[in-house]
Structures are given as C-alpha cells and as structure tokens.
Amino acid sequence: xxxxxxxxxxxxxxxxxxxxxxxxxxSAALALADAVPDGWSLWxxxxxxxxxxxxxxxxxxxxxxxxxxxxxLLRAPGRLLLFGHSFGAFAAYDTAQLLAAKQRPAAGLxxxxxxxxxxxxxxxxxERLSAGSLIASxxxxxxxxxxxLDNEELMELVLPxxxxxxxxxxxxxDDHPAxxxxxxxxxxxxxxxxxxxxxxATWRRHTAAWLGCESNEGDHFFYLxxxxxxxxxxxxxxxxx
Numbered sequence: 357x358x359x360x361x362x363x364x365x366x367x368x369x370x371x372x373x374x375x376x377x378x379x380x381x382x383s384a385a386l387a388l389a390d391a392v393p394d395g396w397s398l399w400x401x402x403x404x405x406x407x408x409x410x411x412x413x414x415x416x417x418x419x420x421x422x423x424x425x426x427x428x429l430l431r432a433p434g435r436l437l438l439f440g441h442s443f444g445a446f447a448a449y450d451t452a453q454l455l456a457a458k459q460r461p462a463a464g465l466x467x468x469x470x471x472x473x474x475x476x477x478x479x480x481x482x483e484r485l486s487a488g489s490l491i492a493s494x495x496x497x498x499x500x501x502x503x504x505l506d507n508e509e510l511m512e513l514v515l516p517x518x519x520x521x522x523x524x525x526x527x528x529x530d531d532h533p534a535x536x537x538x539x540x541x542x543x544x545x546x547x548x549x550x551x552x553x554x555x556x557a558t559w560r561r562h563t564a565a566w567l568g569c570e571s572n573e574g575d576h577f578f579y580l581x582x583x584x585x586x587x588x589x590x591x592x593x594x595x596x597x
Contacts, residue, residue, distance in 0.1 A: 359409060360424040365389060365398040369434030370463075372396040372590070373425075375444030375451070377469065378525065379518030381407035391583035393590050396437070401425055401447065406517045414520035418528045422450035429455060435463040437594050439586075441579070442469035442551075443521045446528050449473065449562065453532045461538050464594050465563075466586075468543040469576055471555040472562050473530035530562065541567040541593060543585065545578030567593060 361373070362382040372392045374385040385400030392398045403421060405414035415421050429436055429451070436455065440448025445467040452465045540563040542556040553571050560566040570589060574581040 358424070358428045360402060360421075361399050361428045362402050363397070364400050365392070367397050368395050369432075370396050370437070371429075371432050371434060372398050372437050372439065373429070373448075373451075374398065374400045375421075375438065375440035375448040376401065376403070377442035377444050378521035379406075379515070380444075381517075383407060387580050388583075388586070391579060391586040393587045396590070401444070403517070403521070405520065414517065415524065418446050418450050418524050421447045422454050425451050426454050426458070430458060430460055435594070436460075437464050437466070437590065438462050439466040440468075440470075442576070443525045445470040446473060446525055449530075449536075450528075450532075452536055452538050456536060456538060457532075461536075464539045464541065464567075465536065466541050466543060466589065467556070467559055468545075468579060469548065469551055470525075471551060472558040473528055475555065475558040535561065536563040537565060538563060539565040539567050539593065541589060542569040543579065543589060544569055544571045545574040545576060546571050547574060548576045548578070550576055 362385075364374075364382075364385045374388060376382065376384040380403075382400035382402035385398060388398060401421065402409055403415060404412040415424075425447075438448040438452055440446065448465055448467065449472075452462045455462050540559055542559050544551065544553045544556045546553075553569050556569045559569075572578050572582065572585045574585075579586045
C-alpha cells in the first residue's frame with residue numbers, strides 16, 4: 357500500500373475509497389465503518405502534511421493528490437467506488453478523470469458537501485481563511501466536537517492543513533477535455549449550512565451518467581449522523597458482488 361492510501365477494512369476485491377474533507381486525515385474514514393456495506397474493502401486517502409505524513413509539505417494542487425493515488429488504484433483488482441466529501445469531492449473527481457484516461461474507469465463517484473468545480477464556493481474565499489473564520493465555519497458545519505474547537509494547541513495543528521486544502525479547492529480548475537462517463541451520485545444534507553441541494557446538482561455537468569442528487573436528513577456531515585444513508589446509496593447503485 358502506498359503512502360497515499362491507507363487500508364481501513366479489507367473485505368473483498370471491490371474498493372470503496374474515501375477522500376476526506378479539508379484539514380482531515382485518512383483516519384476520518386474510521387467513522388465510515390458502519391456506513392460502507394459489507395463486501396467492500398474500505399480505503400482512505402492520506403493527504404500530505406497530516407497524520408503519519410505530518411512532516412511533509414502540504415499538497416501543491418488537487419492534481420498532485422489524484423496523481424499520488426493513481427498507481428495503487430490502477431493495481432486494485434476489483435471495482436473502485438470513490439467518495440469525496442467537501443474538498444475531497446474535487447480530489448475524488450480528478451482521480452476519477454485520471455482513472456478514465458488510463459482506461460480503468462471507476463465504477464462510480466459519490467460526492468457530498470461541495471458544489472462542482474467552476475461553481476461559486478462561498479466558504480473558499482481568501483477572507484474566510486483566518487483562524488477565527490475557519491473555527492466559526494467548523495462550528496457552523498458541525499462534525500467537530502466543541503472541546504476540540506476550544507483546544508488551541510490542537511487547532512494550531514489542524515488549521516494549517518485546513519487552510520491549505522481550502523486554498524487548493526479555490527484554485528482547482530477542471531481542465532479535463534470531456535465530462536466523465538463514470539456514474540456520479542450527489543448526496544446532500546437538508547440542513548447543511550454551507551451547501552444546498554442546488555449546489556450539489558451542479559455536478560450533473562461533469563458526467564454523462566448523472567444519477568441525481570439525493571437529499572437526506574442531517575447537516576454538512578449527514579453521512580456520519582446516519583450511516584444507513586451512505587450504505588443505502590451504495591447498495592442501490594453498486595451492490596457488492
């Protein structure tokens with residue numbers, strides 16, 4: 357296994373690959389153990405500059421992340437299902453495009469918590485990258501315990517990675533020559549304070565196989581609040597062999 361991909365659960369040839377949100381590490385996928393149906397192995401992307409790669413510089417672009425993941429994914433024996441949340445949706449999308457260009461298309465791409473590339477992204481503007489603004493944004497989105505947000509030492513470790521990822525998302529340009537042929541499903545939380553279902557629907561322009569946008573109870577991290585949401589979506593569209 358490469359430094360870019362960490363195995364969370366090995367349970368078959370098919371791989372469910374999680375691309376974490378901004379500032380997160382591969383360990384965020386541990387919370388998905390009950391959300392990924394049986395029959396799928398669970399892998400998580402480890403961005404540089406955090407977790408076991410803490411001493412490395414942050415990625416210079418979304419493309420760097422996608423290129424880093426590519427060799428291990430190309431060697432995977434079964435189907436690949438990519439899931440990117442928030443910033444991770446950009447990295448998952450770019451990876452899906454690179455896989456298709458190598459004649460190894462993913463079985464599907466699931467995105468949540470983000471509008472498509474080229475769409476307005478309200479939380480990625482430069483003026484929102486100060487420490488105070490970032491902590492306020494994390495508080496509003498939910499998914500981060502209050503005691504962690506109040507821990508100044510921890511925030512000193514987390515905020516540089518969060519700031520770096522948000523900057524990459526703001527700078528990302530979809531330069532691929534054609535939309536994906538990979539099926540794309542968007543999942544939304546009805547009470548997400550950042551991204552609405554209309555934001556998520558912008559992904560339809562980036563695939564010839566649009567599966568639609570499914571709205572669910574919950575906020576920005578709805579898929580953690582009800583694991584059955586993600587499990588049900590995977591089973592409906594990509595039932596495990």
